[in-house]
Amino acid sequence: MPISYAPMLREFLQKESAGGIVLIAAAALALVVANSPLAGTYAAALELPIAISAGAFSIDKPSLLWINDGLMAVFFFLVGLEVKRELLAGQLSSWDRASLPLIAAIGGMAVPAIIFLLFNGGNPATMSGWAIPAATDIAFALGILSLLGSRVPAALKALLLAIAVIDDIGAILIIAIFYSGQIEVAMLAGAAGAFAGLVLCNRMRLASSIPYVLLTLLLWVFVLKSGVHATLAGVAAALTIPMHARGEVPLERMEHALHPWVAFLVIPIFGFANAGVSLAGLSLGDFLDPLPLGIAAGLLIGKQLGIFGFGWVAIRLGLAQLPEEVSWRQLHALSLLAAIGFTMSLFIGNLAFADAPRVDAVKLGVLSGSTIAALAGYLLLRSAGSTGPMRPAAKEK
Structure with missing residues (x-):
């Protein structure tokens, strides 16, 4: 019996929307704590060293890096599952459906x-942050969409999801190419062996999650030690999970099992650990420094020009079609919501800069740009929802 992916999409959107609200609350709480008498405790907790040993392997990292390298690997594993599903059976499975989100995401x-x-x-000290404003936070964006309820057509949510998935693919490639450290060949060989084991499980069409989980953990350890960023192990492992195996759907099962954990635990913990920045003594000049200003402008201006601009050109040239239920104003609002770069932007910022002052500057740029984009996108989408659909010019003549 063919699988209907419409209920899966609806369930995904519902979970991600609720998770987005939790993420917003976690980020707000981090800002409050970082500017309260608990600021010292907050900072000390993030620097608390945690060591784990298993056989010949020993990993000793502060808690913040366990969150960013460990918990976020689970997030990237889920991203990999979503990417594979979208490519094989979702919004990206054909050119007609993928053309608009693909072109818009490239521009974005x-x-x-x-x-x-x-x-x-x-x-040269700040150029390495060029990829920070290129990211989109799907959970945050869908959390804003959820506030509008039925005003938002399902086609617009699906388009935002497809753009975000392509955006995640781009972010994964950027991290792998530009933000990996010195390569340890022996560890990389071990990672290749673990990945080969995952591929073999796929070829054997194993339906049980256990061998995939065990090999993914082994892959993560090898990748962490290899110099390649550890979260990429999650993506690589996810791509080996079969869509169908012996009458079961392992990819769908794992995706459904992981969604609540990622949406309501992993991402909020990441947001709480990374959004806290002291606002004491800040002035307008701090926001106008090149690093935070470049990030905020990249998000606010760049996403609108990239997503809406590239999408408009693609539609006018006949390379893509605007979904029937989506108006031009709603597409513009979508480009603003896609400018909410919170989770992935902060993640890339932590990879780009190691010193605390620049990391704080990244947080200022991401938080200010994302907040303005969220408010502007919400207000524009709310007004667009009340005006009814507006079709492309070809149908307005």
Whole structure:
């Protein structure tokens, strides 16, 4: 019997929307704590060393890095599952469905990076942050969409999801190519062996999750030690999970099992650990420094020019079609919601910079740009929802 993916999409959107609200609350709480008498305790907790040993392997990291390298690997594993499903049976499974989100997402990654470099291109100390505003936070964006209820057509949510998935693919490639450290060949060989085991499980069409989980843990340890960023192990492992195996659907089962844990635990913990920044003594000049300003402008201006601009050109040239239920104003609002770069932008910021002052500057840029984008997108989408659909010019003549 063929599988209907519409209920899966609805369930995904519902869970991600609720998770987005929790993420917003976690980020707000982090800001409150970081600017309260608990600020010292908050900072000390993030620096608390945690050591784990297993056989010949020993990993000793502060709790913040366990969150960013360990918990976020689970997030990236889920991203990998979503990417595979979308490519095989979802919004990206055919050119007709994928053309608009693909072109819009490419613009939404390239233009923000260019705008960031306009502010920071002459400063070698901050140029490495060029990818920070290229990211989109799907949980945050869907959390905003959920506030509007039935005003938002399902087609717009599906389009945002498809753009975000492509955006995640781009972020994964960027992290792998530009933000990995010195490569340890022996550990990379071990990672290749663990990955080969996962591929073998796929070829054997094993339906049980146990061998995949055990080999994924082994893969994560090898990748962590290899110099390649550890979260990429989650993506690589997810791509080996079979869609169908012996009458079961392992990919769907794992995706459904992981969604609540990621949406309501992993991402909120990451948000709480990374969004806390002290606002004491800040002035307007701090927000206008090239690093935070380049990030905020990249998100706010770059996403609109990239997603809406590239999408508009693609539709006008006949390379893509605007979904029937979606208006131009709603597409513009979507480009603003896609400018909420919170989770992935902060994640890339932590990879780009190691010193606390620049990490705090990244937080200022991401939080200010994402907050303005969320408010503007919400207000524009609310007004668009009350005006009814507006079709492309070809149908307005």
